[in-house]
Amino acid sequence: MNGVTRPSARASRVHGQVHVIGAGLLGASIGLGLRQRGVDVTVEDVSPTTALLAVDYGAGRLRTAEDATPALVVVATPPDVTADVIERALAAFPGAVVTDVASVKLAPFEALTRRGVDLTNYVGSHPMAGRERGGAIMARADLFAARPWIVCRDEETPANALALVEAVALELGAMPLEMTPEEHDQAVGLVSHLPQVVASLLAGRLLPAGERAVGLAGQGLRDTTRIAGSDPELWVQILGANRAPVVAELEALQTDLAAFTAALSDPDAPGARRRIADLLAAGARGVARIPGKHGTSERFATITVLIDDRPGQLGALLTELGDLGINMEDLRLEHSPGAQIGFAEIAVLPEVAERAVADLGERGWRTL
Numbered sequence: 001m002n003g004v005t006r007p008s009a010r011a012s013r014v015h016g017q018v019h020v021i022g023a024g025l026l027g028a029s030i031g032l033g034l035r036q037r038g039v040d041v042t043v044e045d046v047s048p049t050t051a052l053l054a055v056d057y058g059a060g061r062l063r064t065a066e067d068a069t070p071a072l073v074v075v076a077t078p079p080d081v082t083a084d085v086i087e088r089a090l091a092a093f094p095g096a097v098v099t100d101v102a103s104v105k106l107a108p109f110e111a112l113t114r115r116g117v118d119l120t121n122y123v124g125s126h127p128m129a130g131r132e133r134g135g136a137i138m139a140r141a142d143l144f145a146a147r148p149w150i151v152c153r154d155e156e157t158p159a160n161a162l163a164l165v166e167a168v169a170l171e172l173g174a175m176p177l178e179m180t181p182e183e184h185d186q187a188v189g190l191v192s193h194l195p196q197v198v199a200s201l202l203a204g205r206l207l208p209a210g211e212r213a214v215g216l217a218g219q220g221l222r223d224t225t226r227i228a229g230s231d232p233e234l235w236v237q238i239l240g241a242n243r244a245p246v247v248a249e250l251e252a253l254q255t256d257l258a259a260f261t262a263a264l265s266d267p268d269a270p271g272a273r274r275r276i277a278d279l280l281a282a283g284a285r286g287v288a289r290i291p292g293k294h295g296t297s298e299r300f301a302t303i304t305v306l307i308d309d310r311p312g313q314l315g316a317l318l319t320e321l322g323d324l325g326i327n328m329e330d331l332r333l334e335h336s337p338g339a340q341i342g343f344a345e346i347a348v349l350p351e352v353a354e355r356a357v358a359d360l361g362e363r364g365w366r367t368l
């Protein structure tokens, strides 16, 4: 169509073999996504059953004695063993670039530095995408689409190592973003770890309640507690490894909670209703800062289409929509600086959304 190469028709940005250690949710999702983009992926897990399950789900194949050193090793194991596995991978595959996807970045980096491990070929990373349940059976190739993927490098990191890790993120539809381990841990303490604690504690309040009360719950409670279903064992590790930033956030929240509780205990006291309103209004301003969701009209369904970095892609998409008889009600483009991929958020009437996704998919476009 229009002489434009379809996004799915070009060669992968990831050159060479990728070996994934830890074939659970993250590892198998990375394997699945890369395999779909034509990359040769091998998988390994401390649990042989998990490794074979990941193979069965299409996340990769097992390594054989004939396999050469992979270009990249992705460590996707629980945080508390991540430093050990990185150390072993650097020793087992000299010359390979090694990355990890653990939810904390400073603790493994400091552990490896303390042990005097040569970290030249190591580039820590963290895709900001996940699901409440782990395991290979929960893996999804599109898990990372349109999500930030933090990459931690230092002055010693060779350009080719950084480029390879960023290429994996881009190939999976994510947006690579550079941060220091400290900056990363502070940021995720606020946007990922604090919400996990709040959602879990809030959902825990439901336990003493009666059936009739819980039965009334609707979308509000579901929205604020969705991630409470996450794996407690994984989160004990994540929170323990990032305790200082999370404790600071919890203390700030406690201050707000105490102020709110005091005001609500005596709402007729001078200024009390205003304090309550101010805290609620701060929440409304805060939620408006969350990227991605605000500003889209509720009258329309939004389809997100991945747009490649080549000229003419957006034009080709718009022409394609016209050919398919799909009316575009609104268009928003998201592009992260340096990323070779963009996201076109297209608002359409809800009744055509499903057909639009199916038709675009058939014509080679990747939608979310």
Ligand SMILES: NC(=O)C1=CN([C@@H]2O[C@H](COP(=O)(O)OP(=O)(O)OC[C@H]3O[C@@H](n4cnc5c(N)ncnc54)[C@H](O)[C@@H]3O)[C@@H](O)[C@H]2O)C=CC1
Binding pocket: 021, 022, 023, 024, 025, 026, 027, 044, 045, 046, 047, 050, 076, 077, 078, 079, 081, 082, 085, 101, 102, 103, 104, 126, 127, 128, 129, 130, 131, 132, 133, 134, 135, 136, 234, 238
């Ligand atoms: N679950 C989530 O939503 C997200 C998790 N992460 C990070 O990704 C990493 C993996 O998490 P998930 O995939 O959710 O966990 P998972 O439990 O689904 O998978 C972890 C896998 O690692 C394997 N494993 C454990 N120790 C091993 C070892 N020494 N050698 C080889 N394999 C080993 C386990 O058998 C398991 O299959 C964690 O570090 C986590 O912090 C990052 C982003 C999101």
Ligand SMILES: O=C(O)C(=O)Cc1ccc(O)cc1
Binding pocket: 102, 103, 127, 128, 129, 130, 131, 132, 192, 227
């Ligand atoms: O479900 C969500 O909204 C998440 O934020 C999932 C998640 C969990 C752990 C991470 O380290 C990163 C992302």
